Amino acid sequence: MEKSPEQEHPKKAFGWAARDPSGVLSPFKFSRRATGDKDVTFRVLYCGMCHSDLHMVKNEWGMSTYPLVPGHEIAGEVTEVGSKVEKVKVGDKVGVGCVVGACHSCENCNNDLEVYCPQMILTYSNIYHDGTLTYGGYSDTMVANERYIIRFPENVPLDASAPLLCAGITVYSPLRYYGLAEPGKHIGVVGLGGLGHVAVKFAKAFGAKVTVISTSASKKDEALQHLGADSFLISRDQEQMQAAKNTFDGILDTVSAVHPLLPLIDLLKSHGKLVLLGGSEEPLELPVFPLITGRKMVAGSATGGIKEIQEMIEFAAKHNITADIEVISMEYVNTAMERLAKGDVRYRFVIDIGNTLPVTKP
Numbered sequence: 001m002e003k004s005p006e007q008e009h010p011k012k013a014f015g016w017a018a019r020d021p022s023g024v025l026s027p028f029k030f031s032r033r034a035t036g037d038k039d040v041t042f043r044v045l046y047c048g049m050c051h052s053d054l055h056m057v058k059n060e061w062g063m064s065t066y067p068l069v070p071g072h073e074i075a076g077e078v079t080e081v082g083s084k085v086e087k088v089k090v091g092d093k094v095g096v097g098c099v100v101g102a103c104h105s106c107e108n109c110n111n112d113l114e115v116y117c118p119q120m121i122l123t124y125s126n127i128y129h130d131g132t133l134t135y136g137g138y139s140d141t142m143v144a145n146e147r148y149i150i151r152f153p154e155n156v157p158l159d160a161s162a163p164l165l166c167a168g169i170t171v172y173s174p175l176r177y178y179g180l181a182e183p184g185k186h187i188g189v190v191g192l193g194g195l196g197h198v199a200v201k202f203a204k205a206f207g208a209k210v211t212v213i214s215t216s217a218s219k220k221d222e223a224l225q226h227l228g229a230d231s232f233l234i235s236r237d238q239e240q241m242q243a244a245k246n247t248f249d250g251i252l253d254t255v256s257a258v259h260p261l262l263p264l265i266d267l268l269k270s271h272g273k274l275v276l277l278g279g280s281e282e283p284l285e286l287p288v289f290p291l292i293t294g295r296k297m298v299a300g301s302a303t304g305g306i307k308e309i310q311e312m313i314e315f316a317a318k319h320n321i322t323a324d325i326e327v328i329s330m331e332y333v334n335t336a337m338e339r340l341a342k343g344d345v346r347y348r349f350v351i352d353i354g355n356t357l358p359v360t361k362p
Contacts (some may be wrong), residue, residue, distance in 0.1 A: 004355050005028075005029070005030035005031065005067060005133075005135075006029050006030055006031055007031065008030070008031050008132050009031035009032050009033045009034065009132070010031065011031055011032040011033065011034060011041075011141065011143070012029070013030050013031050013135070013139055014027070014028070014029055014030075014140050014149065014357070014361055015027075015028055015030065015069045015135065015136075015138045015140065015356075015357070016028060016069065016138045016139075016198045016330060016360070017066075017067040017068055017069045017135075017138075018057040018058075018064075018067070018068045018332060019031075019066050019067050019099055020066055021057075021058050021059040021064070021090070022058075023054070023057035023337065025057065025070075025138070025275075025333050025334055025337070027360050028067055028069060029174075030067075030069070030139075032133075032141055032142070032143045033130065033143055035080045035081070035143060036082050036145075037082040037083050037084040037085075038082050038084050038085060038145055038146050038147075038275075039081075039143050039144065039145055040078055040080075040081050040082070040087070040088055040143070040144055040145075040146050040149045041078070041079050041080040041081075041141065041142070041143045041145065042076040042077055042079055042094050042141070042142055043076045043077050043140065043141060044074055044075075044076040044137055044139060044140055044142050044353045044354070044357075045075055045076040045077060045080050045158055045159075045352075045353055045354040046074075046075045046076070046162045046172060046327075046350050046351065046352060046353055046354070047071040047073060047074050047075070047136075047137035047162060047326075047350065047351045047353050048071075048073030048162040048163035048165070048166065048167070048225045048323070048348055048349070048350050048351075049070075049071075049073075049095045049333075049336060049337075049340060049348065049350070049351065050072060050073055050163075050166050050167065050194065051194060051256060051340065052338055053070035053071065053072075053073040053136075053337075054164075054340050054341060055069055055279070056068060056124070056125060057337065060281060061279070061281070063125070064125050065133055068124065069124055069127050069135035069136050069137075069138050069139055069185075070123070070124055070125075070136045070137075070138055071123070071124065071136035071137030071138040071139070071351075072096070072097055072098040072123040072124060072136055072137065072165070072166055073095075073163045073164075073165045073166045073167070074095055074096045074136070074137030074142055074162065074165065074310070075093070075094070075152065075158040075159070075161060075165070076094065076095070076122070076158075076277070076353075077091060077092070077093060077094070078094055078141065079141075081146075082146070085146045086146070087146045087149055087151065088149055088151060091271060093151070093152040094149050094150060094151055094152060095149075095158075095161075095162060095165050095313075095348055096123060096137070096142055096144050096148055096149065096150065096165070096304050097123070097150065097165035097166055097169065097306075098113055098115065098122060098123055098165075099115050099120055099121065099122060099123060099148060099165075099303070099306075100121055100122070100123045100128070100134060100144050100145070101119075101120070101121030101126075101128060101129060101145065101148070102114040102117035102119055102121065103119040104147075105115050105116070106118065106246050109325065110307065112305040112307035112308065113304075113305040114148075114305050114306055115304060115305055116302065116305075121134060122134065123136050123137070124137075125236075125237050126135030134189075137353070138330070138333070138351060139357075140351070140353065140358070143164045143277050147305055147306060150306070150309050150313055151283070151310065151313075152313060152317075153313070153314065153317040155317060156313075156316070156317050156322070157322060159325060159350050159352070160322035160324075160325050160350070161313070161316070161322055161323075162323075162350055163198070163319075163323035163325065163348040163350065164198065164313060164316055164321075164322070164323060165309065165313075166303060166344055167194045167195050167323060167348065168198050168202070168312055168323070169303045169304040169308065169309045169312050169315075169320075170195055170277055170301070170303050170304075171195055171198055171199035171202055171203075171211060171252055171254075171277065172202050172304065172308070172312040172315070173301055173302075173303065173312075174252060174275045174277065174299075175187070175199075175203060175250075175306035176308070177301065178250060178275060178299065178301075180203070180206075180208070180249060180273070180350075181202075181203075181208075182206065182208070183206070183207030183208070184207065184208070184209070185206075185207075185209070185250065186209045186211070186248050186250075187203045187208045187209070187211070187245060187248070187250050187251070187252065188210075188212075188213050188233070188248045188251035188252070188264075188267060188308065189203065189210060189211070189229070189251075189252050189254065190213045190214070190251060190253040190254060190255055190264065191214065191253070191278070192214055192223055192227075192347075193208045193254060193343060193347055194323070194345075194347050194348045195254035195278075196252075196254045196347075197227055197323070197324055197346075197347040198321070198323055198347075200223070200227045200228065200229050201227065201228070201321045202315075202316075202321060204229075205315070205319040205321060209230045209231075210228075210229045210230050210231075211229065211230060211231045211232065211233055211244075211248070212227075212229045212232050212233070213233045213235050213251070213264070214232070214233070214234065214235065215234070215235050215236055216234075217234050219232075220232045220234075224348075225318070236287060239266070240351075241263055241266070244267055245266050245267060246266075246267070246268070246269050246270070247267065247269065248267045248268050248269060248272055248295075249268075249269060249273075250268075250272060250273045250274075250275065251267060251268065251272070251273070251274045251275065252275050252277060253274060253275065253276050253277060253278065253279045254278050255280075256278030256279055256280050257278075257280060258281075258284060259280075260279050260285065261284055261285065261286060261287070261298065262285075262287045262290065265287065265294075265296055265298070266290060268296050269294075270295055270296070271294070271295050271296065271297075272296050272297070272349040273296070273298075273299060274296070274297065274298045274299070275299050275300065276298065276299070276300050276301075277300075277301060285296060288336045291304075308349060323347065323348045323350070324346055324347045324348065325347075325350045326345055326346065326348070326349055327350050327351075327352050328349050328351055328357055329351070329352060330351055330352075330353065330356045330357045331356065331360055333351060336343065336349045336351075
């Protein structure tokens with residue numbers, strides 16, 4: 001007989017889960033594995049709400065397994081460590097991002113790129129090494145192998161740093177990998193949401209000139225005054241787009257809806273790079289001639305390996321980079337999902353798990 005989620009493992013756990021593609025979340029009792037030799041157990045204090053949580057609770061990518069406890073921007077405090085753990089100790093501030101397992105023997109794993117391992121295990125709604133379902137951070141406790149634990153410096157706010165574990169690394173990694181993290185580069189950021197707003201901050205910290213590209217003129221003041229972008233381009237304004245042609249070294253495109261790529265490709269200088277970070281459900285149209293004639297590149301990028309996430313967190317601490325957040329209670333999560341679907345958040349919801357989850361226990 002299959003064990004229930006509550007009986008699978010020895011440690012009692014409590015969170016909120018979606019039970020079906022309606023995506024509605026409600027209280028859920030389950031269990032976590034005992035702390036193994038190389039495991040770290042921590043009390044979850046905060047969890048960011050990523051746009052992929054919304055896709056996953058509704059099974060919009062066709063890969064969800066229910067019951068589904070979302071959350072892969074998880075921050076908290078260590079409560080127990082295994083006998084062979086060297087990375088952290090009880091009381092340390094730690095986090096877990098999008099990945100909790102991989103094969104540890106392939107080329108990608110050997111190069112600290114666990115996120116690109118063919119056997120990579122996602123933090124939630126995936127099958128772990130022991131055959132059980134992984135559950136994410138909308139929960140009171142988390143257990144992970146120490147390889148996947150990120151250490152937070154003492155001076156950083158956990159609530160506003162939690163989203164960096166997904167949103168932060170998703171923009172930091174391509175800036176570094178594609179040679180765009182250099183002073184003087186002209187970087188475009190398409191879409192000023194959860195990813196876009198931290199992309200502006202990281203690109204500026206690298207010394208780039210940053211232009212926000214948006215369909216919405218209403219975000220101009222926010223981009224320039226609050227986030228520190230150098231300029232603002234309205235993508236629906238043909239004159240503005242024409243004037244900006246061939247001026248960008250690289251563009252990070254964070255939009256997950258279907259949209260035309262040609263206007264963005266035209267903005268790139270020769271040898272420029274358009275990096276797609278938003279996962280649209282439908283294929284995008286890719287015009288080939290502008291790529292050939294300008295030796296331009298359209299590329300993608302996932303999050304990043306654990307080593308790079310740690311590096312990004314330390315870089316963020318040094319440059320005072322955090323996400324702009326709206327802290328919410330656990331009970332508000334379904335309303336927050338509705339608002340997230342409409343883009344009604346500046347710029348990341350973070351659930352105050354530590355203070356508001358316990359009171360929702362049935």
